[in-house]
Amino acid sequence: METGAIRLDSIVNNAVSRTLEGLAFMDAEMAESPGTEPGSPAGYISTLDVMDPVSGKITIFVPDGLSTLITGNVFSMLEGSPTAEMVTDTVSELLNTIAGIIMGELSPASRTISLGLPETSRLSGEGPVTIPSAGSDGSSRKYCFDVHGETLTLSISYEGLGDVD
Amino acid sequence: MKRILLADDSAMARMFIRQCLEIAGLDDIDYVEVENGKEALDAIRNEPVDLVVTDLTMPVMDGTDFMKRKAASPKLTDLPVIVITSANNPAKEKELISLGALAVLKKPVTPALICKVLEELAQKKGAW
Numbered sequence: 001m002e003t004g005a006i007r008l009d010s011i012v013n014n015a016v017s018r019t020l021e022g023l024a025f026m027d028a029e030m031a032e033s034p035g036t037e038p039g040s041p042a043g044y045i046s047t048l049d050v051m052d053p054v055s056g057k058i059t060i061f062v063p064d065g066l067s068t069l070i071t072g073n074v075f076s077m078l079e080g081s082p083t084a085e086m087v088t089d090t091v092s093e094l095l096n097t098i099a100g101i102i103m104g105e106l107s108p109a110s111r112t113i114s115l116g117l118p119e120t121s122r123l124s125g126e127g128p129v130t131i132p133s134a135g136s137d138g139s140s141r142k143y144c145f146d147v148h149g150e151t152l153t154l155s156i157s158y159e160g161l162g163d164v165d
Numbered sequence: 166m167k168r169i170l171l172a173d174d175s176a177m178a179r180m181f182i183r184q185c186l187e188i189a190g191l192d193d194i195d196y197v198e199v200e201n202g203k204e205a206l207d208a209i210r211n212e213p214v215d216l217v218v219t220d221l222t223m224p225v226m227d228g229t230d231f232m233k234r235k236a237a238s239p240k241l242t243d244l245p246v247i248v249i250t251s252a253n254n255p256a257k258e259k260e261l262i263s264l265g266a267l268a269v270l271k272k273p274v275t276p277a278l279i280c281k282v283l284e285e286l287a288q289k290k291g292a293w
Contacts, residue, residue, distance in 0.1 A: 022273030023181065074177055076184075086177065093175045096222065097272045100251025104271065109255040115222055117174070 008106075008141060008156075015101035016145050016154060019094060024073040028145040028152065042125030043067060044087060046095040049116035053107050056158030058099045061123075062091055066150040070094070084122065092118035102156065168195045168213070172205040172228070173220035173249075178272075182218055182249060188276035189283060202226030206234055209241060216286070221250040221257075232264040245286055249274050 013030045020026045043063035050056040062070070071082040071090040082090075095118045103113045140157035169186065171179045179198050186194070197214060199205050203226040205219060217235075221228035228248060235241045248261050251272040258269040267289075268282040 019273055022275065071177075074181065089175050089177045093177050096175070097251045100253065100272060103252070104254045107254055111254075112257045112260065113252040113254050115252045117222060117224060 005141070009143070011102055011105040012141075012143050012154060012156065014105070015098045016143075016152070018101060019097045020070070020147060023094065023097065024070045026070065026073060026147055028147045031144045031146045031151065040123070040125050042123060044091040044120055044122050046091045046118045046120035048095055048099055048118045050099065050103060050114075050158070051116060052114035053111035054158050056156065058095065058102065058157075059155045060091070060095050060098065061153040062094070063150050063152075064122075066147055066152060067091055069148060088120045088122070092120045095120070098154070166193055166195050167191075167215040168197060170197045170199065170205060170208055170214045170217045171219075172199050172202065172217065172223065172231070174200045174223045175220075178220065178249075182274065182279075185274055185276045185279045186218075189280040191283070200224075202228055202231030202234075205231050209235075209244060214244070217244060217246040219246060219248055221248060221252050229261070229264075232261060232266060236264050245289075247279075247282055 009030070016028045016030075020028045041063040043061055044067045045059065045061045047057060047059040050058060067087045067090070068082060071077075071087045074090055075082060075086060096115070099115055100113070103115065107113050139159065140155060142153065142155040145152045145154070169191070171182055173179045173182070183196055197208055197212075199208055201223040202219070205217065206226070208214070209217065219228045219231060228250065232246065232248070235244065235246070242265065245267045246265065248266045248269045249272060250269070253269055253271045261269045267286060270278050270282065
């Protein structure tokens with residue numbers, strides 16, 4: 001029988017893969033989380049609150065190059081670069097979709113899901129990227145995905161997710 | 166020409182759904198795009214549309230509230246609505262169907278799923 005942590009890993013992996021494939025026709029492969037990141041790339045960070053049936057937060061960080069590539073794919077852009085507004089919108093919708101898949105798998109069928117609106121901003125890369133890492137009590141987990149040679153990072157922190165088991 | 170209302174706070178999501186509808190075979194459609202449930206209600210009260218495709222999680226007025234208000238209006242009760250949302254599960258789907266949703270689809274949606282729902286709509290309402 002899978003442990004709760006392994007099941008969550010599988011759910012998150014499926015959510016990110018399905019979303020990137022479905023929206024942007026791209027593959028995502030779960031990668032080992034880097035131990036110490038020497039620098040912080042510039043990119044887009046997006047966070048949303050999970051309200052029901054558990055309380056939590058899901059965050060993704062997508063570096064600039066990958067954000068632009070994903071957005072270009074989604075908008076089928078053959079020429080030119082997407083605007084910052086388009087990229088922000090796309091990253092927000094990525095998170096919204098990923099979070100919905102994750103919570104749909106974790107939540108009991110009898111309980112409705114309630115998600116907050118994503119809040120997305122661009123980080124310039126001049127400071128550390130604040131994405132929660134896995135805590136020793138298991139209340140948050142961090143994942144890294146290799147997408148087209150760049151790293152998409154996702155973290156999920158929660159309370160009351162006992163149903164994961 | 167048929168009119169379809171798309172309600173989603175994400176321009177990207179609206180564009181994506183429009184592409185899926187076109188791939189599913191809907192052409193020569195006049196699309197009306199809004200960013201939340203209140204704008205959707207205002208739009209359908211002012212001018213008739215043939216189909217609404219709406220998200221759930223939106224600012225100002227979310228999709229569930231839109232569905233409740235639509236269900237409470239005798240003039241709008243029969244307007245077909247497809248809900249496309251990330252926040253779907255069996256409980257939510259049951260609630261939305263009871264409020265009159267034709268179908269509840271989970272993001273990311275595909276043209277094949279949309280095609281299937283449109284076929285069901287055609288059986289109920291006539292050809293699209």
